[in-house]
Amino acid sequence: MTAPIIRIDRLEKAFGALKVLDGLSFDVMPGEKLALIGPSGSGKTTILRILMTLETITGGHIEVCGEQLYHMRRGDRELPADEAHLHHMRSHIGMVFQHFNLFPHKSVLDNITLAPVLTKGEPKAKAEARAKELLEMVGLSDKAQAMPSQLSGGQKQRVAIARALALQPRIMLFDEVTSALDPELVEEVLLVMKRLAAETDMTMLLVTHEMGFAHEFADRVLFFDKGHIVEQGPPEQIFRNPTHERTQSFLRKIIAAGHRV
Amino acid sequence: MPEWSGYLTLILQGALVTAQLTLFGSVLALLAAFTAGLGRIAPWWPLRWLATLYIEFFRGTSIYVQLFWAYFVLPFMGISLSPLAAGVLALGLNVGAYAAEVVRGAILSVPKDQYEATVALNLTKVQRMRHVILPQALPLMLPTFGNNAIELLKATAVVSLISLTDMTFQAQIVRAQTGSTLVPFAMILLLYFAMALVISTLVRKLERRMTRGLEGVR
Ligand SMILES: Nc1ncnc2c1ncn2[C@@H]1O[C@H](COP(=O)(O)OP(=O)(O)O)[C@@H](O)[C@H]1O
Ligand SMILES: [Mg+2]
Numbered sequence: 001m002t003a004p005i006i007r008i009d010r011l012e013k014a015f016g017a018l019k020v021l022d023g024l025s026f027d028v029m030p031g032e033k034l035a036l037i038g039p040s041g042s043g044k045t046t047i048l049r050i051l052m053t054l055e056t057i058t059g060g061h062i063e064v065c066g067e068q069l070y071h072m073r074r075g076d077r078e079l080p081a082d083e084a085h086l087h088h089m090r091s092h093i094g095m096v097f098q099h100f101n102l103f104p105h106k107s108v109l110d111n112i113t114l115a116p117v118l119t120k121g122e123p124k125a126k127a128e129a130r131a132k133e134l135l136e137m138v139g140l141s142d143k144a145q146a147m148p149s150q151l152s153g154g155q156k157q158r159v160a161i162a163r164a165l166a167l168q169p170r171i172m173l174f175d176e177v178t179s180a181l182d183p184e185l186v187e188e189v190l191l192v193m194k195r196l197a198a199e200t201d202m203t204m205l206l207v208t209h210e211m212g213f214a215h216e217f218a219d220r221v222l223f224f225d226k227g228h229i230v231e232q233g234p235p236e237q238i239f240r241n242p243t244h245e246r247t248q249s250f251l252r253k254i255i256a257a258g259h260r261v
Numbered sequence: 262m263p264e265w266s267g268y269l270t271l272i273l274q275g276a277l278v279t280a281q282l283t284l285f286g287s288v289l290a291l292l293a294a295f296t297a298g299l300g301r302i303a304p305w306w307p308l309r310w311l312a313t314l315y316i317e318f319f320r321g322t323s324i325y326v327q328l329f330w331a332y333f334v335l336p337f338m339g340i341s342l343s344p345l346a347a348g349v350l351a352l353g354l355n356v357g358a359y360a361a362e363v364v365r366g367a368i369l370s371v372p373k374d375q376y377e378a379t380v381a382l383n384l385t386k387v388q389r390m391r392h393v394i395l396p397q398a399l400p401l402m403l404p405t406f407g408n409n410a411i412e413l414l415k416a417t418a419v420v421s422l423i424s425l426t427d428m429t430f431q432a433q434i435v436r437a438q439t440g441s442t443l444v445p446f447a448m449i450l451l452l453y454f455a456m457a458l459v460i461s462t463l464v465r466k467l468e469r470r471m472t473r474g475l476e477g478v479r
Binding site for chain 2: 052053054083087090091093094095097099101102103104105114115118119163164167
């Protein structure tokens with residue numbers, strides 16, 4: 001039996017007095033495609049940001065690729081992770097953001113090659129060759145020299161996906177990657193992600209309001225409410241036969257808002 | 262009729278001193294501004310504390326007093342500076358204290374999501390600053406840096422206090438010797454203006470170069 005690639009164990013997160021996560025536990029298996037759904041404010045983004053070390057945690061443990069994310073072992077003592085440990089752990093994880101966060105002063109190609117060259121010491125030529133492959137994969141071969149300001153939202157997000165992939169992380173996090181896009185640009189991004197999910201054995205965690213896409217993409221769906229997992233299971237079960245009243249009413253609301261299921 | 266060509270030479274010699282003070286002072290101010298500006302946001306509190314002390318001290322005391330210290334008091338501590346070096350030191354550190362706040366402000370105004378992208382791409386702290394944050398902050402600093410440099414140019418006139426023969430000092434000599442106020446002061450008025458124009462033109466050129474490709478971002 002293989003071990004989980006992510007183990008979240010009684011995780012706690014508070015912003016001041018506001019407890020967002022209070023004893024959350026779940027595992028993710030290597031290669032698993034996980035969809036996190038739930039009402040806005042239920043803590044989905046916070047979970048991804050914690051995994052990307054963009055937040056600090058207030059309690060609990062997270063294990064990624066067999067090592068503690070926020071703790072280090074020193075002899076038999078457990079210490080909070082320092083920057084060097086976080087740097088090491090981040091090499092396993094990549095993230096794509098809702099608002100792309102491309103570097104506006106760098107060309108598309110430089111956006112993609114910057115991190116491989118700086119953090120992995122890859123030769124520029126090798127990084128560029130790989131960047132061009134990735135651009136082809138996301139259908140933007142002709143945009144290598146463009147500046148981000150010259151791209152549409154959908155194109156920007158596809159570049160951001162290529163940029164995150166260039167580091168070849170074992171785990172990829174996607175936080176509502178289509179919700180800042182005009183409706184007609186959503187499909188091109190989803191298409192790229194579907195192909196990615198089919199072609200790689202990367203572990204993926206996806207936060208989304210696109211229920212149809214979650215259904216197709218995910219091996220397992222986690223429905224969150226107020227920082228807790230209310231219900232989880234294969235997409236078929238969650239979307240067709242949700243057992244909890246809160247899941248049912250959430251899905252009803254989503255459908256009423258015009259999203260496909 | 263006084264010998265104007267001789268007096269003109271005198272004023273141009275003064276202009277050279279003023280230009281040197283402005284150039285070297287600006288270079289020092291720039292160094293001080295980046296050191297203190299980055300120090301203000303450093304993750305290590307002694308650095309933040311030192312940077313704050315420097316900035317508050319030099320903004321809170323007058324350039325006149327600072328210059329006096331650089332030239333007349335430092336020798337008592339075993340540091341003797343030439344008048345030019347003392348002038349550059351006082352002007353550079355004084356203007357650098359103001360510019361440090363510009364550096365800090367510009368860095369903090371780079372959107373937070375840029376910083377988060379650098380974390381997600383696993384850049385080190387130095388790489389984040391050097392490759393992502395500073396290149397976006399610099400174009401924001403430039404216009405104010407231009408103003409700072411012009412302020413520095415105008416402040417150079419205080420150096421006559423330590424017997425440096427800058428442009429204003431020479432104009433006063435000419436005035437004393439010829440009895441004419443209009444000619445020497447009209448002359449230096451034009452020269453100051455020309456120097457300020459050079460500064461603002463350079464800064465604008467630089468700004469245009471740096472913001473290439475950034476159109477429509479902010
Ligand atoms: N930086 C922050 N400071 C304070 N509260 C925050 C912060 N980030 C998120 N929250 C709060 O945490 C809760 C969960 O937010 P989030 O993880 O963004 O939810 P979701 O992504 O499911 O919509 C919300 O109540 C939100 O207001
Ligand atoms: Mg969210």
